Amino acid sequence: MTKLADNPATEAAKKAVEADKKLLDQSRAEYASRTKGKPTPTQAENDLAVCGAHILEHEPDGSDPDPNVTTKSVEAAPKSGGYQTRASHASHSRSSE
Secondary structure, three states: OOOOOOOHHHHHHHHHHHHHHHHHHHHHHHHHHHOOOOOOOOHHHHHHHHOOOOOOOOOOOOOOOOOOOOOOOOOOOOOOOOOOOOOOOOOOOOOOO
């Protein structure tokens, strides 16, 4: 067994190691929750695509929805008529000199 000095520096080191362990455990838990599921496209879908199949919708991978993706649709603003282009027509006749 390791014998440690009984002083404030050793106690601070023990607390730092425990805090690091706690952060590492939290990080591992977050990683595990983010990486659950299976890859999309699956290998079977890749094999079908190589042979010429057209995949319209991939099999769900089992993960939670991405919180960074919004489903809000954007609509164009109605034209107010504030911007107009100049209508000009090229002259098709040439004058001969």
